[in-house]
Amino acid sequence: MKREAFFDRVRNAVRSAQRYRVNVQQFADRPPRSVQGGDLAARLAQEITAVGGTAHVAEDLDDARRYARGLFAENNVQRALCWQHSALEELRIDELLDEADVTAIDHATLAGLPREAQRREMLAADLGITGVDFAVAETGSLLLAAAAGRERVASLVPPVHLAIVRCQQIVADLFDAFERFDPRALPSNLTFITGPSKTGDIELQLTTGVHGPGAWHVLVVP
Amino acid sequence: MVDYRRQEHHEFLQAAAQAMADEPLQSALTRLGDTLGPRNRAAYAALAESDELRERARAIKNATLLELDRHLQDLQASVERHGGNVHFASDGEDACRIIGEILDAAGARRVVKSKSMTTEEIHLNRYLEERDFDVTETDFGEFIIQVAGQRPSHLVAPAVHLRVDEVARILESDAGHPLPSEPQQLAAFARRRLRDRFAAADAGITGANFGIAETGSIVLVSNEGNARLTVSLPRVHIAVMGMEKVIPRWEHLPVFLKVLARAATGQKMSVYTSIVNGPRREGELDGAEAFHLVILDNGRSRILGGPLRESLFCIRCGACLNACPIYRNVGGHAYGGVYAGPIGAVLTPLYDGLKANHHLPHASSLCGACQAACPVKIAIPELLVRLREQLETNKSQSWIERTAYSTWARMMRSAGLYRLATWLATRTLGRLYRRSRWISRLPGLSGWTGARDFPAPAPERFRDWWRREGNA
């Protein structure tokens, strides 16, 4: 009943809106791309640095592992929330964490716990390690899709986020990233991340880490 | 006396005068205009196709509103396909009641909110607090404002009117111990404080920057990450969306994302853009287990059917505020309503009544800076002029003004009369005010000179000057 009344009102309004001669501009199908090709990994790294993140384009897996190891030590990491993702497996992140005496918390660990304990584990981590679905060279954005084993909190709750991007996951333009998804089969949550958590709420001064990670590391692997 | 920072009001002139005498506010506004204003222009300039993208964004809004009923139906169907619930609210009271009922049914008492002008518009916090819900604003600026008991003064920077030491004093009242006047440390305090609230919250309430009809997605854009926490940790998520925020298709979203952050802050993308497609799915460990979308009319259908329809294109980026010479002098609280700045000067009279807000359509120099900054190119000056026109037709003019207008019209239609009138004017008023060139009082027409001086006619007509000098 209420819904009917709501829609009656909207329908009437639409009818009288249509009576105004409105000129809606028409466009060719495809909007213009801002970035087309070139060295996408270099462009991505440049944009990530520009928004206050740290990008490292690794020469090979050994180089990538060295970077990760350094990151754990530098941040004195104790507990890491990890995605179950082939990019992490390829780097053998488990091993690296083990070597560095870091407790790895992943989907399997969490799923076995009661809700309250789960929440506590999520909030206690000091590093989150994730893969990505796509990276956008134009804007320096990472696109992460949620799924079981790919927890949203991993890129959000800990003070440091390490994202592992494979070279072939980089697309040139924001429009390209959208084209890669079937609109009828979207995951429960998709998030673009473009930088460390920021606010300018006090005197417009840039302040990082107010809610999400204050440090944002993107490791690009071949 | 009304505290304009805390209460909505209809006293634009008094509030503006007070704001202009407020030194800290003035320096905050200068800073705002000097940083965000140029960033908007630089970001458009740096993107070759920004103009086309803004036109495209505008065209999408325009076409969508002409078939809004169909798109809302599609949105509902798509959200329900994901297992979400859709509610339709005719006005603010309706929306508050619906939200209260959802919370009650879920047994939720502790609520975290991420910044949403729509929930400000319906005064949701007051409603929930009166019913003993525990409500926390989690956007840093909104949190400061909530602790201080004030109103936001900017669409995207709600606490922009406060100095860092004022913020420290405000947050001390929440902390119960002294805090340093240093932004990074105050942010760290807020992080700790708000984490506890997130951890304990039963429900999260957000607005919605966009709703996609085709996919049933709700899109949330933020820089801090509080919107993500709000939809990831509590078990219930309620999104409140003005009905004009719907866009038809998935492929439309990047068009808006490309211009939204550039317009607001000069960023290419805001830090976090979350696309929420209903509740969490099988096997997932975070994300709300129940999702509700409340779609709000609250006067929008009235605007949709009228000549000011274009105001519904607004995506609430705040760029027109940063660009506006009036906003940059009087700040957000002077406007009296929930929405400030140029777009507020249009929206508040539409939502809250033109008569009560008759100053607002005049709170503009019609310079066009707002339109130039707007990511969807809303012709704000034109909308303000239409409101002024409505004000004039509603009010009866004095007989002097009526006679003056009709004489003016006759004069302009006849070349002979025009020449005679200009000759007379230069000989009388022109000579009389030869030195000052400004008339400070017009008897019987105080409205024209009460707040400004009226320019006197030149002591010599242009045609006489031309005859003398132009042929020399």
Ligand code: SF4
């Ligand atoms: S009117 Fe335009 S510039 Fe102003 S807030 Fe709305 S979208 Fe932004």
